[in-house]
Amino acid sequence: MELNRITFDPLVMGGKPTIRGMRVTVGTIVGLVASGISFEEILIAYPYLEMEDLRQALSYAAWRSEEIEVPFQVA
Secondary structure, rough: OOOOOEEEEOHHHHOEEEOOOOOOEEHHHHHHOOOOOOOOHHHHHOOOOOOHHHHHHHHHHHHHHOOOOOOOOOO
């Protein structure tokens, strides 16, 4: 899975995952899709985004949701 459009920069949106360094977070995209907004409607509202940006945002969110945190214990 290639996620070359998902970027992290502590100076942009507090370091949240964003689309190509822009001020559009993965969370924004996921929230729009979850509320029933179509990809086509998102692309109209955000004309500087591309279809691959949306696909990678959802792929990243799916990958993160499957991640498991393992507690670290000091002996």
